[in-house]
Amino acid sequence: xxxxxxxxxxxxxxxxxxxxxxxxxxxxxxxxxxxxxxxxxxxxxxxxxxxxxxxxxxxxxxxxxxxxxxxxxxxxxxxxxxxxxxxxxxxxxx
Numbered sequence: 001x002x003x004x005x006x007x008x009x010x011x012x013x014x015x016x017x018x019x020x021x022x023x024x025x026x027x028x029x030x031x032x033x034x035x036x037x038x039x040x041x042x043x044x045x046x047x048x049x050x051x052x053x054x055x056x057x058x059x060x061x062x063x064x065x066x067x068x069x070x071x072x073x074x075x076x077x078x079x080x081x082x083x084x085x086x087x088x089x090x091x092x093x094x
Contacts, residue, residue: 009045009052012076016042020077021056029067034058039077040067 021042027034043066044055054074059065 010071013042013045013054013071016076017045018042021054021074022077023069024073024075027058027067027069027073029058029065032059042074 019042020039023034023036023038023040025036027038038058040056040058041063042054043057045052046055046068047053048068052071054069054071055066056069056074057063057066
C-alpha cells in the first residue's frame with residue numbers, strides 16, 4: 001500500500017482485522033437492509049481510487065458475501081483495541 005494511504009488508516013482498523021465490527025449506520029445491501037449496530041467480520045483492508053476502505057463479511061450464513069465500507073461506517077465491537085508498538089524495530093503487535 002502506498003505511504004500516503006497508510007497515513008490515512010486508523011490503527012484500530014489494522015488491529016481489528018479478522019475480528020467483529022459493527023455498522024455505525026444503516027446499510028441497504030442487495031437482498032437485505034442491515035441496521036446500525038449489525039455485526040460482521042472485518043476480512044480485509046483494500047484501496048481503490050487512492051482511498052483505503054474496509055471489506056466486511058456481513059452474513060454469517062454466507063462468508064463470501066462481502067461489502068466495502070469507509071472506515072467511519074464501522075467500529076470495532078470491543079470497546080478497546082489492544083496493541084503494542086516498538087517504534088525502533090518498526091513492529092506493531094496485536
